[in-house]
Amino acid sequence: xxxxxxxxxxxxxxxxxxxxxNWFLSELRAARRNAKPWYAVYLTPPGILVIxxxxxxxxxxxxxxxx
Numbered sequence: 001x002x003x004x005x006x007x008x009x010x011x012x013x014x015x016x017x018x019x020x021x022n023w024f025l026s027e028l029r030a031a032r033r034n035a036k037p038w039y040a041v042y043l044t045p046p047g048i049l050v051i052x053x054x055x056x057x058x059x060x061x062x063x064x065x066x067x
Contacts, residue, residue: 024050 024046031041041047 020046020049 024041024044027044027046028041042051
């Protein structure tokens with residue numbers, strides 16, 4: 001049963017990452033189409049989520065590895 005649970009967790013995380021990546025890519029295409037500056041896409045909700053995950057994930061891994 002634990003293998004099934006781990007597999008469901010893995011699939012959920014990969015699906016969430018795929019959805020966020022697709023959302024970010026669609027925002028990027030819209031920003032390029034509207035000739036916005038390169039940083040405009042990072043000020044949208046998916047851009048903010050990408051930045052937060054890039055900052056918080058390494059800190060969380062470090063925190064939980066060191067007691």
